[in-house]
Amino acid sequence: MPQPRPLPPELVPAFSYANGIDNGVTARRLRNADIASPFRGARATFVIDDLPSLARAYSPLLGPDRYFSHLTAAQLLGLRMPEGFVPRSLHVTSVHPLRAVRRPHITGHQAHERKSVLVGVVPLSDPLDAWLECAALLDLDDLVIMGDSLVRRKAPFTTLAQLRAAASGYRSRRGARTVAQAIPLIRANTDSARETVLRLVLARAGFPEPEVNGIVENSLGQPIAHGDLVFREYRTIVEYEGDHHRTDERQFNIDIDRFDELAEEGWRAIRVSKALLRRRATLLGRVDSALRAGGWRH
Secondary structure (H helix, E strand, C coil): CCCCCCCCHHHCCEEEHHHHHHCCCCHHHHCCCCCECCCCCEEECCCCCCHHHHHHHHHHHCCCCEEECHHHHHHHHCCCCCCCCCCCCEEEEEECCCCCCCECCEEEEEECCCCEEEECCEEEECHHHHHHHHCCCCCHHHHHHHHHHHCCCCCCCCCHHHHHHHHHCCCCCCCHHHHHHHHHHCCCCCCCHHHHHHHHHHHHCCCCCCEEEEEEECCCCCEEEEEEEEEHHHCEEEEECCCHHHHCHHHHHHHHHHHHHHHHCCCEEEEECHHHHHCHHHHHHHHHHHHHHCCCCC
């Protein structure tokens, strides 16, 4: 069977049907099995099996005044998404006077000015705007989790001050109330979504405010631990432990040494698994007992 004729290099890896015709590719060639057609008028020469590849395939149809936004931008930027999140459509924002896109598998929006960044070849809402856009689509805790990821410990997108400044100007718009509720709950330096969930659970139970990813030193002033939630005054650490703490032998051995050192220095470490996070009464009872032993009085 003869191999299909190669496409012009300027069309690879994604292009519009009209651009293909303009570059001398026949309509028959554009229907060949080696070219994907995920949207009407869009063509791609790669496998489309996730959100980034779907967005990449649609990007030639955007033009200069449209960009990916809302949940699509948040996911492509690498912000923390709701647990189990499965995108049902691509969110695309059109800059006025362009109208919002109306087509299958696209959720269209309209903005009065362009606020986007280029990630590879794909234009997206900038991280702060993506978070604000998601406020109309997420519940409070998911918005806090996403907000925490903007000011996360490793490779943060922005600062807490910049996040608060952006939120202060977000009034009289969809989701503004959720933004106002989320801002006081967001903390810098987090490492994971479940770390945020754990902190919110403890805060709502009335426990004192912990340090997020605080450094614990021994009596000689040497760092011995990096605690997820550190109640320094009461010498208590609460740690969320994902599966890698159990399955990674190196991490497992590090944890043994770390918690032994903490115990020798008079610290109580409460290790929280996914299962314990669901058993709220047991979790709260353990934290309450540890804090009281350290001198806390509700």
